[in-house]
Amino acid sequence: MDLLTALRTHRIVAIVRGADPDAALRTVLTLAEERLALIEVSLSGQDALGVIRRARAALGPGAPLGAGTVLTAQDARAAHDAGADFVVTPAVCEGVTEAKRLGLPVLAGVMTPTDVVAAQRLGADAFKLFPAAQAGGPGYLKALHGPFPDAPFVPVGGVDAEAARTYLAHGAAAVGVGSPLIGDAADGGDLDGLRERARAFLGAVRATAAADTGR
Template sequence: MQNLSVLDIMRTSAVIPVIAIDDLAHAVPLARALVAGGIRVLEVTLRTAHGLPAIRAIAEQVPDAIVGVGTLTQPQEFAAARDAGAVFGVSPGLTPALIAAAKSSGLPLLPGVMTPSEVMAAREAGFRQLKLFPAVPAGGIGMLNALAGPLGDMMFCPTGGVSQENAAQFLACRNVACVGGSWLTPKDALAAGDWGRITALARAASALRQPA
């Protein structure tokens, strides 16, 4: 699993859940519920203090999960996430310091972009797979289709405004390998420990198919 490329990871599942852990005790049962529904790629964000401990727990106790770290915004977070067991990283944007940290840590990075200039800058830095973020404010499907012409060698994971209702439309774009979203982990389901509901949401998401 350590040798998976970003593109391999993106193609593993049509949907990558964006996970914010408010209670560390939820991390492992949540991961197991998602994997049971066919969603193996998990982005655990650093938006809460439980991010790194949750990554470590999932990496150690849910071997079928491909756990990554999200909301990488500072260079020092890369090595810490890798050491916790993350096998890929996701950032909301891209800076020279983050590029250097990704290279030095060896953690495969899916960096966020919003504009054509940012896509071109990321490509110059060696990235071919990007996160369009925030996807809907950035122009959504229209922006992705527009980028496909002049920057057709780039693949995207749109995140931000992607939902159960519009995910299939995003996945129909020829330059979209997967989508990211938080609808697979509703806070009320986590609070109630309703893992069956989360497995059902994951099963529906894993059934999304991109056109050949």
């Protein structure tokens, strides 16, 4: 898949990490129903590889489905075998190298300019700015665009709907959203609440697109 195009088209990566595999699967499918097209299942969740396999079977081959928290070469191979279309790493690590060897696009975790250069050398397709809120928020994103004006950054960590709108307005290719979107749904919580939050995030994306069009 063309990860960069998908990020710039859909603007949100929904991050699912759950203690209940069945609930995590229901969460993935609900997000897809709400037209959140880019979904990442974190390997730190319970039976995450099983969730990816089952979600892939339910969604079919056309829906972009990623594996997150990919650290090692073994993680990358397992994600590939489970049917992931892309991987997300929390850092510049061997998971990046192995995923690229397997032909999977990578959203690589970075914090500093040195991290960005290292990830570029390994062939990362985009850069997960993590943890974004602790790094300095939209101001830090803007600062990184100084030396890396064309780098596709995806802020992750503490991104609610309002922050998503701000990051996108400051040039983020997309945002990654975990608990502010997922809530307790992946642990067996309310799916109606999940639907409401998904619509709020999609509304933030639409508002940003409308503002860009009006400039």
